[in-house]
Amino acid sequence: MKEYFIKYDDNSITDIQEVVSWYDSIDPDITNRFLEQITFAESIIKNNPLIFGRSTKIRFGKYTLTRFPYKIYYRVSNTKIFIAALIHSSRSNKYFKLRLK
Secondary structure, three states, X not given: OOOOEEXXXXXXXXXXXXXXXXXXXHOHHHHHHHHXXXXXXHHHHHHOOOOOOOOOOOOOEEEEOOOOOEEEEEEEEOOEEEEEEEEEOXXXXXXXXXXXX
16 A cells, blocks of 8 residues: 655645634634644545545545535645645635636
8 A cells, every 4th residue: 555645735735824814713622623624634635545536627636524614625646645725615616726727
């Protein structure tokens, strides 16, 4: 079994920081739960990155967080997983495609 390594794109880091700031303004406990979900998602994606909703049009995997309304978009290359974005579930896939341009 391959061992994968996660690398965050600068845009995805900004996405996460914005969500953390938002939840921090509401309740730091929510922020902690959100970050736990991100860590959990990383481990799930690392264990089997090719299983989650790959779209042939955009060639990205998509993992939906279970307790927060966000999707993680990522690309797999050899043993690296590049996290490209964290996008609110209410946004359409078109929004993500526009960010790729």
